[in-house]
Amino acid sequence: MSTHFSRYPDDDGPEQAPCGVWIGDASDLSSDWSRVDCKRCLKWKDTIMATHEAEESAIVQQMGDMAEFMKREVRQNIDRPWSEYPIGTKAHAVMGGHWLKTVHGWKWCTGSTFPTPGGDATSVTLPSPAGESQ
Ligand SMILES: [Zn+2]
Incomplete structure (x- = not known):
């Protein structure tokens, strides 16, 4: 019986060790x-x-891209009079807020509440179609 390396040793089900051996009852992770005492795992x-590490940095990169996409997605230019925006719309000030x-x-x-956003509002976020309260 040898112990193979696994990043997630607690996962259930059949699993293949990084060295290519299928994990069974005779093996540990x-x-x-x-x-780890599997010679092949240690060798590799x-x-x-x-x-x-490559997988993890790929995941981090992907999440960063998604956050960037969301940011781009939600803010849009002001394209209509303030009175025509639905309840829940956010108007973003250029200096934040x-x-x-x-x-x-x-x-x-x-x-306070104003009749219209200030003159420094440069973009808006429409309320989500799912009707989340924001
Ligand atoms: Zn192994």
Whole structure:
């Protein structure tokens, strides 16, 4: 019986060790290299770790792209009179902060409600179609 390396040793189900061996009852898995005694896993340690790092940085990159996409997606140019925006629309001020459209008008994020957003509002976020309260 030998212990193979696994990043997720607690996962259930059949699994293949990084060295190519299918894990069965006769094998053990560990994410701790000091407990790994499979010679093939140990031999490939550098490659295995490099692969994991590459996977992780790919995931981080993907999440960054998604956040960037969301940011781009939600803000749009002002394309109509303030009165025509639906309740829940946010108008973003160029210096930060936003007005939120309510039944009473446009409420500044930290203060009062105004008939329209200020002149420094440069973009808007429409309320989500799912009707989330924002
Ligand atoms: Zn192994």
